[in-house]
Amino acid sequence: MDCRLPAQPPLPSGLYTCTAQGIWKNELVGEKMPRCLPVCGKPVHPVEQRQRIIGGLKAKLGNFPWQAYTNIHGPGGGALLGDRWILTAAQGSPNLDVFLGHINVEDITKLSNHPVRRVIIHPDYRQEESHNFEGDIALLELENSVTLGPNLLPICLPDNETLYDPGLMGYVSGFGIMEERISHNLRFVRLPVAKREICERWLRQKNRNDVFSENMFCAGNPATRQDSCQGDSGGVFAVSDKKNDRWVATGIVSWGIGCGEGYGFYTNVLKYVDWIKKVMEVED
Structure with missing residues (x-):
């Protein structure tokens, strides 16, 4: 397993390897903390990004591990x-x-x-x-x-605002509703991040009073009828971060109006990264 060891005082000599249990092990001195965490956002079989997806495609094993x-x-x-x-x-x-x-x-x-x-x-x-x-x-x-x-x-957590630039393509995968029924296979759609003003205008036209805060973003294109749906709730909006060669969860499927009828709304994960890290660091 490919792991990163956080900065710490010099360790006794000898090679440290990461065991399947997430512990650094050294033949000379035995087990040593801190925990070894796997490198994120590196699928062995990433999804092919050349595809033009109409209404979603079946995922292959390893596309969204x-x-x-x-x-x-x-x-x-x-x-x-x-x-x-x-x-x-x-x-x-x-x-x-x-x-x-x-x-x-x-x-x-x-x-x-x-x-x-x-x-x-x-x-x-x-x-x-x-x-x-x-x-x-x-x-x-x-x-x-x-x-x-x-x-x-x-998958990795986001670390910069450029991952939310309008027009940037992301992938939403899930076992959600497809043609009015639950899909038995993992499917995915490729959706562009949309401009906030366009989604605000669209909500006003629908006479909706839904809260669309700065802690959310919207994605999709009404012309393509592609969207995440009810059964996908909680899944992530995954973006390929080319600069760092990794996949990042920039959003969480949150809410929308119908399915494939306009824009989908996502929790902006970047706004909550500090909270996520704080929760994950606490040993209970």
Whole structure:
């Protein structure tokens, strides 16, 4: 496993290797903390970016190795961070079943269910306010670290505003609704980040009073009828960060009006990176 060791005082001589359990091990002195965390955003089989996608395509194994499938009040999504955290939406996140490592619903649910140890919902989220998805972000800490491989790898967190430039293409993957029914296979669409003013104008034309705050962004193009849908909620908007050669979760599928009828609205992950890191650092 490719790992990065955080800066720390000089260690005893000898080679340190990262075990599958996420521990640095040295033949001379045994196990040594800190935890070894996997490098993120490096799929072994990245999605082909030349494709023009109409209404979504089936994903291949390894295209979106961070994809989580959740199921309680219907299907939802999420993304693996590190080796024991799931990034998802706050809506519907308590008491989840979490499945990882495959692109077919039947196959993924046959793999082991990953029990959730803790659910941390952002304090700004207000479940009772139906037109307000502010703070629609949650972290699920898994009971156990997962064993990583070509079909199960984490995605990176964003670190700069350029990943949100209008026109930048991102990928949304999920087991969501496709032609009025749940898809049994992981599918994906390629969507452009849209200009905020255009989405604000579109909402006004629809006479909507939904909150579209600075902690959200919108994506899509009404002309293509491509969108994320209800069953994709909690999945991520993944962007290829060419400069750093890695994939980044810039957004979380949050809300929209209908399916494929206009723009989709996403939690802006960059606005919550400090909160995410703080939660993940706390050992409970």
